[in-house]
Amino acid sequence: MNDIFKALNDATRREILDLLKEKDLSAGEIADAFNISKPSISHHLDILKRADLITSEKNGQFIIYSINTTIMEDVLQWILTFKQ
Amino acid sequence: MNDIFKALNDATRREILDLLKEKDLSAGEIADAFNISKPSISHHLDILKRADLITSEKNGQFIIYSINTTIMEDVLQWILTFKQ
């Protein structure tokens, strides 16, 4: 839970999730969507991956990232405890 | 949205919300629930307040904190965009 909230506590990472919500993307395609260096994006991807919010699969020289929506369920459940 | 996720990105603050979910509490009562100094708890309360996740009301020499569940709706909606 800590890892999830930590991962979500960054606008760039939330935008990455928003992108992956639409379709799977390679690390480079994700990096191209931001004005941030590739190593920094790679670091963000690592944090999202450690939180299990995304998964990755190697495809030739590319690494394709996909969103893992099941982990969002945990956050959803926690949030729902506040709805009376 | 940034403020909300920032506020939620701390185990102590999430526990404070869990406490306030049960009932309103004074700053001192909240502080008593943790092994952290009162000034530190006061700082956490300030961050939660800036994120609109809690409200406060002075009652004599006490300050009573309450949870504001309506702001959770924003997070809920964002999370829900990932379902399906």
Next chain:
DNA sequence: TATATATTTAGACAAATATCTAAATACTTT
């Protein structure tokens, strides 16, 4: 096999954060 492309790892650094103690503010009670 040499070169180009895709991505990550390593190391550095500035900014943000969580915590503390000491002091200030505000209210209550004697």
Next chain:
DNA sequence: AAAGTATTTAGATATTTGTCTAAATATATA
């Protein structure tokens, strides 16, 4: 008015975080 209680503000400090450049690794292609 003085002393006590509740809470916050101020200032310091160690840790974490986001970013960068340079270098390393892995795959593809000529």
